[in-house]
Amino acid sequence: MSFELLILGSSSATPAHQRNPAAQVLTFNDKNYLIDCGEATQMQMQRYKVKAHRIDKIFISHLHGDHYLGLMGLLSSMHLQGRERELTIYCQPELKDILALQFQVSDTALRFVINYQFFTPGTEVLFEDEQIRVIAFELNHRVPCKGFLFCEKPRQRNLIIEKVQNAGIPLDFYQELKAGKDYCDNNGLVFKNKDLTIDPPASKSYAYCSDTLYQESLIPILKGVDLLYHEATFMHDLLDRANETYHTTSLQAGQIASKAQVKKLIIGHFSARYKDLNPLLEETKSVFAPVYLAEEGLVYNF
Amino acid sequence: MSFELLILGSSSATPAHQRNPAAQVLTFNDKNYLIDCGEATQMQMQRYKVKAHRIDKIFISHLHGDHYLGLMGLLSSMHLQGRERELTIYCQPELKDILALQFQVSDTALRFVINYQFFTPGTEVLFEDEQIRVIAFELNHRVPCKGFLFCEKPRQRNLIIEKVQNAGIPLDFYQELKAGKDYCDNNGLVFKNKDLTIDPPASKSYAYCSDTLYQESLIPILKGVDLLYHEATFMHDLLDRANETYHTTSLQAGQIASKAQVKKLIIGHFSARYKDLNPLLEETKSVFAPVYLAEEGLVYNF
Numbered sequence: 115m116s117f118e119l120l121i122l123g124s125s126s127a128t129p130a131h132q133r134n135p136a137a138q139v140l141t142f143n144d145k146n147y148l149i150d151c152g153e154a155t156q157m158q159m160q161r162y163k164v165k166a167h168r169i170d171k172i173f174i175s176h177l178h179g180d181h182y183l184g185l186m187g188l189l190s191s192m193h194l195q196g197r198e199r200e201l202t203i204y205c206q207p208e209l210k211d212i213l214a215l216q217f218q219v220s221d222t223a224l225r226f227v228i229n230y231q232f233f234t235p236g237t238e239v240l241f242e243d244e245q246i247r248v249i250a251f252e253l254n255h256r257v258p259c260k261g262f263l264f265c266e267k268p269r270q271r272n273l274i275i276e277k278v279q280n281a282g283i284p285l286d287f288y289q290e291l292k293a294g295k296d297y298c299d300n301n302g303l304v305f306k307n308k309d310l311t312i313d314p315p316a317s318k319s320y321a322y323c324s325d326t327l328y329q330e331s332l333i334p335i336l337k338g339v340d341l342l343y344h345e346a347t348f349m350h351d352l353l354d355r356a357n358e359t360y361h362t363t364s365l366q367a368g369q370i371a372s373k374a375q376v377k378k379l380i381i382g383h384f385s386a387r388y389k390d391l392n393p394l395l396e397e398t399k400s401v402f403a404p405v406y407l408a409e410e411g412l413v414y415n416f
Numbered sequence: 417m418s419f420e421l422l423i424l425g426s427s428s429a430t431p432a433h434q435r436n437p438a439a440q441v442l443t444f445n446d447k448n449y450l451i452d453c454g455e456a457t458q459m460q461m462q463r464y465k466v467k468a469h470r471i472d473k474i475f476i477s478h479l480h481g482d483h484y485l486g487l488m489g490l491l492s493s494m495h496l497q498g499r500e501r502e503l504t505i506y507c508q509p510e511l512k513d514i515l516a517l518q519f520q521v522s523d524t525a526l527r528f529v530i531n532y533q534f535f536t537p538g539t540e541v542l543f544e545d546e547q548i549r550v551i552a553f554e555l556n557h558r559v560p561c562k563g564f565l566f567c568e569k570p571r572q573r574n575l576i577i578e579k580v581q582n583a584g585i586p587l588d589f590y591q592e593l594k595a596g597k598d599y600c601d602n603n604g605l606v607f608k609n610k611d612l613t614i615d616p617p618a619s620k621s622y623a624y625c626s627d628t629l630y631q632e633s634l635i636p637i638l639k640g641v642d643l644l645y646h647e648a649t650f651m652h653d654l655l656d657r658a659n660e661t662y663h664t665t666s667l668q669a670g671q672i673a674s675k676a677q678v679k680k681l682i683i684g685h686f687s688a689r690y691k692d693l694n695p696l697l698e699e700t701k702s703v704f705a706p707v708y709l710a711e712e713g714l715v716y717n718f
Contacts, residue, residue, distance in 0.1 A: 127492065127493070127496050128492075128493045128496050129459055129462070129489075130462065134459065135489075153455055153456060153458070153459075153485075153489040154455060154456040156431060156455070157431055157436065157455075157456055160431070160432065161434075177521045177522055179488055179492045179518065179522060180489075180492075183488055183489050186481055186485055187437075187481055187482075187485050190429065190430075190481045190482075191431070206521075208517075208521040211517065211521075212514075212518055212521065215513065215514055215517060216481065216514055219479045219508075219513075219514065219559075220479055220480050220481060220559060221559050256523060257521075257522060257523050
């Protein structure tokens with residue numbers, strides 16, 4: 115299994131230069147996770163053929179408009195398109211009030227249930243199943259704000275099928291072999307797991323840091339992830355402005371990626387002042403080379 | 417002076433086929449009036465070069481999301497772009513609550529004042545100045561909903577300058593001549609206004625009917641307008657669906673236009689089920705010929 119990340123929005127607060135506010139879809143094991151939902155996310159989903167009915171979990175990092183204003187429209191469209199399956203939104207508690215007020219005023223009784231799971235302070239596991247664990251962690255922004263870490267769980271070991279068959283291991287022990295166990299036959303003869311299986315591919319991980327001050331406390335959380343999305347609202351000559359607005363510069367995003375030894379970095383959340391984004395990319399590259407710009411519509415596989 | 421109408425959105429509740437939810441900009445006498453503000457209106461304004469800072473009055477017909485969800489993003493961007501000039505929003509009272517909650521949660525203290533003018537029942541003058549009068553009237557929708565009538569005030573009469581000079585009318589009486597008054601000189605000699613002036617061009621008018629059941633009570637209000645925008649969500653084979661959802665069919669929109677003897681009609685608010693809109697246009701044309709589709713980006717001058 116692999117992750118696929120589709121960027122739907124790459125602008126910061128004010129959309130500009132055909133760039134839309136924050137939204138992205140992470141696909142893993144045939145499930146779509148929507149991460150942030152800025153204005154016009156549903157239009158971007160249509161443009162890039164993302165099926166709304168395949169989204170069951172939505173993660174909203176914080177309640178600045180450029181990260182959630184598309185949610186009401188998306189939920190309304192899901193309703194009008196006949197959705198009945200439950201949906202979970204991971205968010206700050208106030209989002210429920212905002213949505214509830216708007217549904218009430220528009221006299222809308224949703225056909226599907228929204229489960230709200232509110233963030234608690236600190237680092238927490240938001241959800242996990244057999245394949246994935248999703249963790250929320252604190253960012254440092256002007257309002258409460260969370261980053262998200264999506265970790266694939268360790269995969270099963272791969273059987274060396276010829277050796278397994280030669281050793282006469284019964285079929286009903288194969289799952290345990292895959293889980294790493296040795297096999298002991300009726301005569302007490304032990305077959306070591308390491309002789310019958312090979313390591314699975316390494317588990318993958320993705321981290322999302324939406325809006326935050328440069329924050330070295332993030333390094334242990336982001337350590338070694340396969341892909342890091344980190345905001346880079348300003349270039350480093352506007353460090354004062356970045357600090358004042360609780361944002362990161364393109365240089366600092368590279369520094370975090372470098373210090374956390376991530377494999378690849380995507381920078382996004384670009385200020386409207388930058389029409390040409392290459393200077394931001396070059397600035398990040400000066401400290402961390404495997405970096406890409408968040409380009410709307412592009413899919414990053416990893 | 418003339419009106420210019422720019423359509424920014426033409427879809428009904430669910431955006432589809434690259435069509436956006438309701439929004440349009442009416443320009444008159446160098447002022448932009450924003451009428452409804454569906455999701456992504458600010459992006460559409462950027463696409464079609466509408467200057468947000470030239471909008472001082474916003475009219476929101478009703479509180480279904482496809483008519484107002486773009487407002488929070490637009491107001492936030494105005495704030496971030498440094499707007500200080502007051503803005504007036506004509507709306508249902510609950511819109512103020514919705515916006516206030518979102519500004520509070522995002523910890524935003526706007527740099528400019530929003531004046532809310534709430535609708536009262538029935539037909540009312542929302543605002544007028546020397547050139548224009550804007551009237552709100554009741555539509556018949558699932559939630560309280562208003563239509564808008566923009567009427568140019570009668571223009572000044574045009575002086576026949578040669579006759580005015582030959583008659584020796586003093587300069588400081590010219591304004592009164594333009595207003596239709598006769599002139600009486602010191603000897604008591606009366607110069608009839610009709611001999612010194614000619615009629616001004618007829619005053620123009622525009623009516624906007626966003627979401628409504630077919631409603632013959634609208635006919636006296638819409639009587640003879642130069643341009644009528646009327647919703648036509650469904651074709652007439654879905655009349656039951658139109659009635660059930662308090663909408664109008666493309667046939668009925670033509671019937672209203674015909675009965676109200678309007679000069680031209682634009683139909684819009686198209687259901688997502690129609691990719692090709694020509695059948696709706698043809699259906700309307702069968703009863704009212706001077707009709708256009710609301711096409712996003714097109715400007716209608718009248």
